[in-house]
Amino acid sequence: MRLTRYLLALVSGFALTFAYPRWNVGLLAWLWIFPVLYALWSNRLFSLERKKSRVRHGFKVGYAAGLAFFVPNLAWVRHSSRVVHGAIGNEWMGWGPELMGMGAVLGLSLYLSLYWGLWGSFAATIARPRISADGLPTDGDSGKLFSVSLESLRSAFLTGAMWVACEWLRGIVMTGFGWNGLGVALHSNIAMIQSADLVGVTGLSFLPVFVAAIGYNTVLRFRQEIRTSRVRPHADFFLAICLLLTNFGYGVYQLSRPSGESVRLNLLMVQLNLPQGEKFLARGTGEGVEEIYHGLARLTELFVTRPSENKPDLVIWPESALPYRFHDPNHIPFLNDVLGMGDFSLLTGTDIELPNEAMYTGAALMKGTFDHHQLYQKIHLVPFGEYLPLREIPLVRAALGNVLPGDFQPGTSTEPLLLDRPSGVQLIPLVCFEDTVGRLARKFVREAPQLIVNLTNDGWFLQSEENEVHLANAIFRSIELRRPMARACNTGVTCVIDAQGRIPKGAKLLDRKGSVFTKGVLDQQVKIEKKPELTFYARFGDLFSIIMLSLCGLTIAGKFILSRKQKTAPAETASGANTK
Structure with missing residues (x-):
């Protein structure tokens, strides 16, 4: 009987995996849970268990279902370790990087499954239906x-x-x-x-x-x-x-x-599709820096200098687009040259180091010249990517200190960035996976015309389903807040999302074969409501x-x-x- 419980739990958890990208079988979101409910509630499987035993076995059943879901669902996490060691595809990187990547998937899954186990204990006891099939x-x-x-x-x-x-x-x-x-x-x-x-x-x-x-x-x-x-x-x-x-x-x-009165914003988003290894090389040795500058400048210039009435008001480059820290003198002339191409604002992801302050990662909004800029310092940092949790513990420092030798510090300001043109339009800057954190995004909401902008670099996960998974989690910020979103990504998915969570036709950067992993630009016009509502979620979270x-x-x-x-x-x- 106990083996049957766990088999049913494994079936449920694994089935739910197929409701997400890459498969997107939405019907399974409604059907996956029936086997695990039977495992938790069936009198045949639990009739001989006492109440204390039900708590324990309910946890085990929920935990097994969680593992069956999270291990395949988070398999893309393993690529980050491989990329650090130079992977550009599915080539074998040696036992060290491969085991570290697999360990990251398993460790994260073991932790996240605890919440499914808590649910299983509760469902098997307090929430268990007290209904007799015999009518007793x-x-x-x-x-x-x-x-x-x-x-x-x-x-x-x-x-x-x-x-x-x-x-x-x-x-x-x-x-x-x-x-x-x-x-x-x-x-x-x-x-x-x-x-x-x-x-x-x-x-x-x-x-x-x-x-x-x-x-x-x-x-x-x-x-x-x-x-x-x-x-x-x-x-x-x-x-x-x-x-x-x-x-x-x-x-x-x-x-x-119907939407209310709106203001039109012309966007240009640049995607270099740059392997993370090339970014590492540029920062470490300077090799390839000129190619990065040239790629950003050339793709931007093609559109901002074209003879058109709909020239961009805002050009967006993705997270960590610049090879050096924002105030590094090496790229200040380059940014001034780009800004001199036309009358537009430039938003780019960048690392930020201010005098007598800690190191931050975030975004910079510029207009006219480099000196005319607004900075956003990222608030929600990525553990084991942008900082090392529990670094003070010797075992943690010894195991991972070389992989992540220094930490970024979190920012604190949730003030939107302000565009010069169109006047009054505000940007909600969300860097990396901040666009998956609703409780953070809502803090930027004001009663003003606003556009959510996500700058991200999903190149850490190669050409896996992570890009689409990230997008599937991000669209809910537009719905929760009723604000459109522009996503500028290094390797995709670069797109525009409307205030109902839809991607309009032609608003997603794809190559001729339909792949998001491409080098190019997305030129879009976005309608932003002048007096958007404050949703219930924006007010109360x-x-x-x-x-x-x-x-x-x-x-x-x-x-x-x-x-x-x-x-x-x-x-x-x-x-x-x-x-x-």
Whole structure:
């Protein structure tokens, strides 16, 4: 029986992997969970387990499902170690780099699966449906007309709430890694994800889990009704259908709602498709620096000097586009030459070192000359990429200190950058994977015309699915905040996303074969609302997820207090009897 549980868990976790890029089988976001629910809830598999044992085995089942999901889902992480050692493709890099990359995948998966294990313990105990397939009275079904529907709703709600709570915790604990939550699996169903402007992408995860749990309970109830020949109202099922239709209807409304008065911004985004190894070489030895300068300047000049009425207002280069730190004298003349090509602003990713300050990575917005610039210092740093966690521990320093000899420091300012033209337009600068962190992006939102701009370099992961995975996580920032986004990437995906999370036709840089891994430019005109709304999510953030976490915490506390009272009551009764 125990082996069956874990096999079902592995099937569920592995199946969910196919809902994300590269496969994008969106239907699996709704179906993957049924095997693991059976493993957690079936009387055949858990009938002999005591309550304490259910907590432990529920954790193991959830943890197994998590591993089956995260190991293949995060397989692209291994390339970062290989790239550090010079990989430009899938060539073998030696046991050291290959094992380090595989260890990174496994270590991250082992940690992230803990949250699935917590969910499994909760689902196998507190959220477990107290419904008998034989129609026998239970704590959740007293035999009344709607009692079994209410029990089904209780079970499904708590199961969905705990899933949301665990995903939210996963995104904040130890700086957080919230990629590929269940809500992201819905990315291709554009109507169903519009409610992210209310609950955030983490809150979207509630609906698939809730609906699946109701579906499971409905099958259980059908078995009960066949055996007892007694049919009772399926209020839980109809409520789940109503919730689905309401969410879909809200999405259709948002997609069809006319936009307000807008300002037009002409964009030019440059993608060099530069291997990370060449960036390392340029910074370390200076070799290839001129080629980088020439590539950026030539692709920019082709468009900013063309005879056209729609010349760019803003040119965007990706993260770490410049081979040296921003204030390095080597590239100041180069930037002045580029800015002198026309009347436009230039936004580029760069490392920033100011006098008497720490080292930062971030972005610089310039207009006219190098001296006329605004800086953004990146706030959410990448662990093991931009800083080494627990560096002070000797074992960590000895193992990884040579790979990452120094740390960037996080910035603190969440003030948008301001464009000179069109006047009043603000930029929300998000560097690297900051465009996957909703709680950060919302802090930049103002009641003004705004464009989210992501500067990233996904060249660390070669030509894997990571580029598309990053994009699938990023589109939710546009929906949550109702702001369009421009993404300028070194190796793709360079694109424009509208305020509903859609990529308009022609707004994605591709080569003739449809690949995002190409050198070129994307020339686009973006409409930005002059008076955009402040969404519920922009105002209150992950309030829905925090409420779900609080409710689950209160439920656990209530169960703990009740169990303590039940344990002490017999002892007090026995003591009273002995006294008499």
